[in-house]
Each structure stands twice: as structure tokens, then as C-alpha cells.
Amino acid sequence: MPQVPQTFFDALAVRTWCGLALRALGRAREEIDAINVYPVADGDTGTNLYLTMESAAAAVEAVFDGHGTLAEQKPPLADAARAMAHGALIGARGNSGTILAQLLRGMAQVLAADGETAHTDGEGLRLALRRAADSARHAVAHPVEGTVLSVASAAADAADDTGGDCGTVARTAYEGACAALAALVETFTGEVPVFTALEAHARVAADETHTRVEDVFASHASDASDASGAPEGTPCEGGPAFEVIYLLEADDSAVTRLRERLDALGDSLVVVGGDGLWNVHVHVDDAGAAVEAGVEAGRPYRIRITHFGLGDVHTTGAERPPRERAQRAVVAVVPGEGLAGLYGEAGATTVLARPGEPPASGELVAAVRRAHAREVVLLPNDAELRHTAAAAAEQARAEGIRVALIPTRSAVQGIAALAVHEPERRFDEDVVSMTSAAGATRYAEVAVAERQSWTMAGICQAGDVLGLVDGDVAVIGADVTATARAVLDRMLAAGGELVTLVLGDEAPVSVADILEIHVRESYLAVDTVVYRGGRQGALLLIGVE
Numbered sequence: 001m002p003q004v005p006q007t008f009f010d011a012l013a014v015r016t017w018c019g020l021a022l023r024a025l026g027r028a029r030e031e032i033d034a035i036n037v038y039p040v041a042d043g044d045t046g047t048n049l050y051l052t053m054e055s056a057a058a059a060v061e062a063v064f065d066g067h068g069t070l071a072e073q074k075p076p077l078a079d080a081a082r083a084m085a086h087g088a089l090i091g092a093r094g095n096s097g098t099i100l101a102q103l104l105r106g107m108a109q110v111l112a113a114d115g116e117t118a119h120t121d122g123e124g125l126r127l128a129l130r131r132a133a134d135s136a137r138h139a140v141a142h143p144v145e146g147t148v149l150s151v152a153s154a155a156a157d158a159a160d161d162t163g164g165d166c167g168t169v170a171r172t173a174y175e176g177a178c179a180a181l182a183a184l185v186e187t188f189t190g191e192v193p194v195f196t197a198l199e200a201h202a203r204v205a206a207d208e209t210h211t212r213v214e215d216v217f218a219s220h221a222s223d224a225s226d227a228s229g230a231p232e233g234t235p236c237e238g239g240p241a242f243e244v245i246y247l248l249e250a251d252d253s254a255v256t257r258l259r260e261r262l263d264a265l266g267d268s269l270v271v272v273g274g275d276g277l278w279n280v281h282v283h284v285d286d287a288g289a290a291v292e293a294g295v296e297a298g299r300p301y302r303i304r305i306t307h308f309g310l311g312d313v314h315t316t317g318a319e320r321p322p323r324e325r326a327q328r329a330v331v332a333v334v335p336g337e338g339l340a341g342l343y344g345e346a347g348a349t350t351v352l353a354r355p356g357e358p359p360a361s362g363e364l365v366a367a368v369r370r371a372h373a374r375e376v377v378l379l380p381n382d383a384e385l386r387h388t389a390a391a392a393a394e395q396a397r398a399e400g401i402r403v404a405l406i407p408t409r410s411a412v413q414g415i416a417a418l419a420v421h422e423p424e425r426r427f428d429e430d431v432v433s434m435t436s437a438a439g440a441t442r443y444a445e446v447a448v449a450e451r452q453s454w455t456m457a458g459i460c461q462a463g464d465v466l467g468l469v470d471g472d473v474a475v476i477g478a479d480v481t482a483t484a485r486a487v488l489d490r491m492l493a494a495g496g497e498l499v500t501l502v503l504g505d506e507a508p509v510s511v512a513d514i515l516e517i518h519v520r521e522s523y524l525a526v527d528t529v530v531y532r533g534g535r536q537g538a539l540l541l542i543g544v545e
Contacts, residue, residue, distance in 0.1 A: 008120065008121055008165070009077065009111065009119055009120045009124060009125050009166050010074075010119035010120075011063075011064075011074050011075045011076060011077050011079065011080035011081075011119075012074055013119075013166070014060055014077065014080040014081055014084055015060050015061070015064060017183060018053065018056055018057040018060050018084060020183040021053050021057075021183040022050070022053045022054055022057045024183045025046065025049050025050040025053055028046060029046035029047055029049075029050045030046060031046065032045050033045060033046040033047055034046075044094060045094065045095075045096045047093070047366070048093040048094035048095075048096050048097040049096050049097055049100055050362060051091060051093045051097065051362040051363060052088050052091055052093055052096075052097030052100050052101060053088070053100070054091065054360045054362045055090060055091020055092075055360050056084045056085075056087040056088035056091065056101075056104060057084075058087060058091075058358075058360050059083040059084060059086055059087025059088075060080055063075050063079050063080055063083040064080075077111055077112070077119055077120065078111065078112035078113075078114070079112075081108040081111035082108055082112050084104055084107075084108060085101070085105040085108035085109075088100060088101035088104045088105070089101045089105065089272065089273050089277065089279050090247060090277075090279070090302075090357050091360060091363070092245075092272070092279045092281075093245075093366075094243075094245070094281070095268055095270060095281055096148065098139075098245070098272055098279055098281040099136050099139065099140065099149070099270055099272070100148070101272050101273075101279055102132075102136045102270075102272035102273075103132040103133070103135075103136045103148075104132070105132075105135065105272065105273070106128070106131040106132035106133070106134065107128040107129070107131065107132045109131055109135070110124065110128040110131045111128050121165065121166065122163065122164050122165045122166050122167075122168060122169040123163075125159070125166045125169045126159045126169050129152075129155055129156045129159045129169075129173055130159070130160060132152060132156070133149075133152040133153045133155065133156035136148075136149060136152055136272075137149050137152075139270055139272045141259065141262075141269035141270070141271075142263075142267070142269070151177045152177070154176045154177040155173040155174070155176050155177035156173070157176060158173050158175060158176025158177065159172055159173040159176070240266045240267065240283040240284045240285045241284075241285050242283065242285065242286075242287040242290075242305055242306065243268075243281070243282075243283050243305070243306040244280075244281075244282050244283075244284055244291065244303070244304075244305050245279070245280065245281045245302075245303070245304045245305075246279075246280050246291070246294055246300040246301065246302055246304070247279055247280075247301055247302045248273075248277070248279075248280050248297060248298050248299065248300045248301075249277060249278075249298045249299040249301075250297045250298025251276065251298070252274070254296075254297040254298055255271060255278055255297060257297065258271065258280070258293055258294065258296075258297040259271055261293045262284075262290060262293055265282065265284045265285075265289055265290055266282050266283045266284030266285065266290070267282075267283050268282060269281070269282045269283075270282075280294060287305045301337065301352075301354070301535075302352055302354070325373055325374050326371070326372060326373040327373060327374055327423065328373055328374070328375040328377070328423045328427065328430070329347075329348075329349060329371035329372070329376050330346075330347065330348040330349070330371075330376070330377045330418060330421060331349045331351070331371050331376055331377070331378050331379070332348045332349070332350055332351070332378075332379040332381060332411075332414050332418070333350075333351045333352075333353050333359060333364070333379065333380050333381045333382060333389075334350050334351070334352060334353065334381065334414075335352075335353050335354075335355070335381070335382075335411055335533065335536040335537055335538070335541075336352075336504065336505075336533035336534035336537075337352065337533075337534035337535065338502075338531060338532040338533040338534035338536070339411050339502065339531065339533050339534070339536065340352055340534075342415070342531055343415075343418065346418050346421075347421075348418060349367050349368075349370055349371040350367070351363055351367045353382070353385075354535070354537075355536075355537035356537075358382070358385060358388070359388070360388065361388045361389075361391040361392040361395070362392075364378070364380075364388065364389060364392035365392045365395050365396055368392065368396045368401060369396075369399075373401070374401065374402060375401075375402045375403075375404075375427050376396065376401055376402070376403045376404070377403075377404050377417075377421070377430070377431060377434060378392070378393055378403055378404065378405045378406065379408045379413075379414040379417060379418075379438075380405070380407070381408045381409070381411045381413065381414040382408075382409065382410070383407075383409040383471060386407055389405055390405060402427065404427070404431040406431065406434055406435050406438055408438045409470075409471065410441075410443035410445070410541060411502065411533075411536075411541060412441060412443050412502060412541050412542065412543025413438040413441045413443055413543065414438065415500060415531075415543065416438055416440070416441040416545055417434035417435070417437050417438040418434075419437065420433050420434055420436075420437045421433075437545075440545055441500075441543050441544065441545045442469070442470060442491050442494075442496075442544045443469075443470060443541070443542065443543050444467065444468060444469045444470070444474075444487050444491060444541075444542040444543075444544075445467075445468050445538040445539075445540060445541050445542065446465060446466070446467050446468075446480060446483055446484045446507075446538060446539045446540040446542070447466050447468065447537070447538045447539055448463060448464070448466070448539065449461065449462055449463060449464045450462060455472075455473035455476065456472045456473050457473045457474055457475060457476050458476060460473070460476050464476050464477070464478065465477045465478060465479060465483040465539075466483070467483045467484065467486060467487035469487060469490060469491060474487065474490060475490070480507065480508055480539055480540070481508060481510070481511045481514050481515070484511060484515055484540055484542070485515060485518055487542060488515060488518065488542060488544075491542065491544045492519070492522075492523050492526065492544060496523075496526055496544040496545060497525065497526060497527070497545060498526070498527050498528075498543075498544070498545045499515075499519055499526060499527070499528045499542070499543070499544055500531070500541075500542070500543035500544075500545070501515060501516075501528065501530045501531070501540065501541070501542060502530075502532075502533040502536070502540065502541035502542075503530065503532055503539075504533050504534070504535065504536045504537070504538055504539050504540060504541075505533075505534055505535050505536075506539055507539040507540050512530045515528070516528045516530065
């Protein structure tokens with residue numbers, strides 16, 4: 001169905017644009033991956049852009065869900081713009097996704113400048129495009145022409161020379177930057193420009209005032225071929241050996257020092273974000289030093305390190321040797337760094353879910369691919385992720401991977417499933433055994449109420465300690481330890497042989513010892529195991545098998 005044209009930029013336009021951009025990137029993902037040559041010819045730029053945009057779109061949808069379904073209940077422009085930028089920031093993947101996140105953040109800074117405004121006009125869009133291009137260029141340590149930075153600048157430059165409504169500004173920006181803003185034109189005009197990713201790449205590369213991407217890469221590849229005889233693990237002239245990406249909680253002054261240190265360590269440095277939350281991307285030979293720099297600046301998390309390695313196009317200009325697929329793997333969503341380590345030690349590929357930041361389906365698909373197995377067992381470990389996980393499983397199956405989705409509702413159910421996982425068994429038998437173990441595990445959590453609310457156990461106030469059993473509030477208390485003990489007693493009243501406790505960072509230090517003693521003294525033949533979950537949202541996760 002054609003998009004209905006509109007002449008102003010409001011929250012609905014943000015939502016529409018994100019959806020159109022996501023679908024366009026989905027269609028062009030493989031095509032963009034195929035022409036990906038700079039800064040690393042690793043064939044993932046289209047995928048990284050798609051995953052970043054998926055996170056942005058999901059954040060905008062969450063804002064709309066929170067404002068109801070009636071037209072008059074749509075959120076302010078500022079809320080939608082900030083959600084778009086924040087979603088892209090926390091979901092940014094690779095060099096391209098990190099730059100895209102800063103482009104969206106730059107736009108949001110203008111669109112959300114007046115928090116009460118319902119919409120903006122063509123002038124507002126023009127200013128937003130200018131801020132996006134300038135802030136993205138500033139975020140890159142050493143900008144290179146012939147890249148997305150050139151496309152963004154071309155769009156902003158063209159828009160600077162025009163007036164009129166949003167449709168006019170968007171069309172002018174589109175004409176200046178070719179296909180880069182095709183989705184935005186469709187948002188405001190309802191017309192779909194006929195343009196392919198390859199044509200866009202060709203037009204940008206043809207600008208004689210810009211350095212052609214192919215030429216830039218050719219020089220890197222030439223240098224790399226001269227160094228291809230270096231032993232594995234040593235730096236190659238074609239570029240560093242590792243890509244390091246992490247989210248960082250830090251203040252502005254610390255980030256300024258971090259930029260200087262990381263710039264000295266490697267290349268392809270992009271640091272985006274602000275207001276205490278940043279996304280850091282860099283290519284280095286010493287991945288540990290890059291992470292340590294983040295620790296000195298603040299608190300890094302969601303750390304991803306990719307080893308380009310010998311034979312990688314980044315270091316030799318040659319194709320990667322194919323890696324043999326494993327027969328079976330487990331992919332699990334986990335709520336904290338501690339559990340990520342526990343699951344990882346058990347052989348699972350993990351996707352970290354921060355509080356209030358559920359992973360998108362694209363992240364789950366990427367994890368399934370990363371597991372590199374013919375058969376995959378997927379553990380969402382959250383009831384609210386069932387649809388996301390189902391969509392990811394379907395996409396992975398379309399790629400030829402056999403995927404079984406076990407509907408685990410808590411990380412403790414996932415632990416139970418992982419404990420009986422045996423890759424040597426037939427796939428169906430393994431899945432049945434893991435499903436049975438998860439289903440036989442009752443789950444609970446202890447958390448602090450954020451606001452007054454009606455619950456199954458009565459009215460809770462902000463600051464009350466809540467004990468949730470199987471997803472419903474069963475106990476309301478004032479003390480964490482007492483509430484946890486009451487929850488345990490409710491669960492063990494129906495029997496049990498093993499209690500699993502997963503402690504969050506903010507749980508009282510003594511709660512595990514007190515609960516372990518309580519179980520030992522009150523219930524015969526019931527064992528207790530304790531894990532540290534890190535920053536997992538809930539103060540305590542409880543499982544009873």
C-alpha cells in the first residue's frame with residue numbers, strides 16, 4: 001500500500017520512516033554486504049545497518065505501545081526521536097551501524113529540542129539533517145570521503161539550499177545523496193524512488209571530489225598483500241587484527257581521554273552517544289588494551305571482540321577459509337554478565353539482555369549464525385521474548401539451520417535445560433529432554449517496585465520489595481531477605497530437590513547465605529546452588545526443580 005504523504009515531521013513520521021528504512025535495508029542487506037569493501041571487506045555492512053535500524057525501530061514501537069492505540073494518544077515527537085536514537089545507540093553493530101546511530105542521534109537532538117512540540121516543519125528537518133551529518137563526522141576519529149559520511153553531508157548540503165515543507169526538503173536531500181534517504185522520501189511523499197543499493201554506491205563513488213571507496217580499499221589491500229607472510233597473531237599492514245565494540249557508561253571528560261588513547265591503539269575509531277552512555281568501536285591489535293581503556297573511562301558492557309585473523313580479507317586481501325560447522329549448539333538470552341559467563345562455560349552462545357533493553361530478532365539471528373552449527377537450540381529465557389525468538393528461529397530455518405525453540409521463561413529454566421543438554425544424542429531427544437527439564441523448573445524473582453501498581457497480591461508502592469512466582473506478584477514486602485524467604489517457602493511447599501539462586505549486583509551480600517541456611521534447616525534433601533548474575537535487573541532469581 002502506498003505511504004500517505006504528509007508535510008510535517010511528527011512521531012508518526014518517525015515511526016513510519018524507521019519501518020520503511022528497516023524494510024528497505026532488509027531487501028538490500030545482501031546487496032550491500034556484497035559491495036562492502038571499506039574499512040574492512042568483511043561483507044557485513046548491510047547486516048550491521050539492518051540490525052542497528054531494527055533496534056531503533058523496536059525502541060520507537062515501544063514508545064507507541066506505551067501511549068495506547070488511539071490516534072490522539074500518539075507520543076510527542078521528542079519521545080519518538082529520542083527512542084529512535086537510543087535504540088540505535090544500544091543496538092549499533094559494526095563501524096557502519098555505529099555511524100548510523102550517531103546520524104540518528106544528531107537528528108534527534110534537533111527534533112527533540114522542544115520536548116512539548118507535536119511536530120516540526122521543513123526547516124526543522126533541514127536543521128536535523130545538518131546536525132546528523134556534522135555529528136557523525138565529528139564522531140569518527142579520521143573521516144574518509146567516499147563513505148556514508150559523504151552521503152550524509154551531500155544530503156545536508158542539498159537541504160541547506162532549499163525551503164518548503166518536509167516533503168520538499170526530503171526530496172532535495174534525496175537528490176543530493178541518491179538512495180541514502182530513499183526511505184525518508186517515501187515517508188513524506190508516499191512515492192518510492194526506483195533505485196538500488198548498487199546504483200547508489202556507483203553514484204557516490206563517481207563524485208570526482210571524493211576519494212572512491214574502491215581506491216581506498218585497493219591501497220589497503222596492496223599494503224596487506226605485502227605483509228601477508230606475517231605469522232598468525234602479529235599485526236599486518238593491512239590493518240589491526242581485532243574489532244572491539246562495547247557500550248560505555250562514562251562522563252564526557254573521560255570519553256575525550258578515551259578517544260585519544262584508542263586512537264593511538266588502532267584505527268576505524270568511532271565513539272558515538274552522549275549524556276553518560278556511549279557506543280565505542282575500534283580496530284586494534286591489542287583487544288585487551290582497548291577494553292582496559294574503557295574500564296579506565298567508566299563501565300564498559302556488551303563487549304564484543306571479533307578476531308579478523310590470518311587469511312581474513314582485512315589482513316591479507318584474500319577470502320576467509322571456510323570453517324567447519326559444529327553439529328549442534330545452544331543459543332541463550334541472558335540478563336547479566338555473570339550468567340553470560342556461566343552459560344558460556346557450558347558451551348552456549350549468549351545474547352546479553354540489559355534491563356529495559358530486550359534484544360531484537362536480528363540479534364538472535366546473528367547469534368545463531370555466530371554459533372555456526374547445523375542444529376541450534378534457542379533459549380529466550382523471557383516470556384516477553386517468545387515472539388521475537390520465534391521470528392528469529394523462522395529466519396534461521398530459512399537459511400538452512402535446524403532450530404528448536406524451547407520457550408524458557410527465566411534464566412533459571414535455561415540453566416536447568418542446559419544442565420541436561422547432550423550434543424551426542426539425537427536432536428529430537430535432546431530437545432525433549434531440555435524442554436522437560438525447563439518445564440519442571442518453577443521460577444521466581446525478587447525485585448523492587450518502581451511505582452504504585454495493582455498486583456495479584458494487592459497494591460504495591462514504589463520501593464516495595466516484590467516476590468514474583470511464575471511471572472505473577474505473590475508477595476509484597478519491605479525487606480529483600482524476608483520476601484525472598486517467603487517466596488522460597490511458597491515454591492518448596494509443592495516439593496523440590498534443587499534450589500538455584502542467581503544474585504544481582506544490588507542484592508544484599510548476606511541474602512544467599514541466609515537463604516541457603518534456611519533451605520538446609522527447613523527442607524530435607526534439598527540442595528542449593530548460588531550464582532552471581534551481575535547487573536541483571538532483578539535482585540534475585542530463584543529456580544526450584
